[in-house]
Amino acid sequence: MIKITPKEYQTFCKYVYDICGITLAPNQSYLIETRLAPIMKRLECTSFSDFxxxxRADRLKKMEQEIIDAITTNETYFFRDKSPFDLLQHKILPDLIDKRSNRAGIPPTIKIWSAACSFGQEVYSIAIILKELLGSDISKYRISIVGTDISDDAVARSSYGLYNQFEVERGLPPNKLRLYFDQADKGWRIKDELRAMVSFRKQNLFQSIAALGRFDIIFCRNVAIYFSQPDKVKLYEKLGSALAPDGYLLIGAQESLTGITDLFEPQRYLRSIFYQKQQK
Ligand SMILES: C[S@@+](CC[C@H](N)C(=O)[O-])C[C@H]1O[C@@H](n2cnc3c(N)ncnc32)[C@H](O)[C@@H]1O
Structure with a gap:
């Protein structure tokens, strides 16, 4: 494996930051060396400077995307951490349905965004909760669930909705596997009825999110941990602008908004936390 020099590491840290906002720590040169090694081998690079x-010479930016796919951590699983999905089912969706159902004659709209959705397990977990909560009444609502990620590979895999045995055994109860997935050649594929409830697109959280519109619920979990403090501030400001005034924000179990932004107010329900915008 080709070793990276301190100067090359500095250059690559800046490059990775510029293309996806991930801030690498000074002791993470092994991560660059190991994760980029297969691409460098294929391109027959003689050093990191050569790479x-x-x-930089790749005008189509295909290599940039390959680096993003290699550097990003896609760890995820169905119903990850459980409590956000319990909150969704028992508190957030019932409250939202109540609030949005008051306009006579207009089907209530519920817009949900899973920002940085990795391979889609979070998105399909949300769809399953909605399906189970609303049952046959689901057709009376205008529901949109959007999953976005910076990685082309993640967006493609999410859209296809195929998971191997290991992946479906992580967090997905067996009865839900039987109900919502069809056995396929190389694993389990999400059923069309759930697939039709969701959509996926590429979105770098450091670029404008205006085209996505406004959401009632935003899941943005386990991605801000890779960003610097000033970039976390910018990210949450951006999420605030995309969230309805009475909307709900869910962040990762290891994440906190304390000391980062006072744009949101923590709300406690049972033993879980969600965030809502501070009322001015
Ligand atoms: C650890 S996964 C989290 C997946 C899911 N939200 C969860 O909590 O299980 C982090 C995801 O963030 C994505 N990501 C990293 N930087 C990003 C950026 N600047 N914009 C959008 N997505 C990004 C990665 O591609 C990866 O799929």
Missing amino acids: YNKC
């Missing part, structure tokens, strides 16, 4: 020059 960097090839990346």
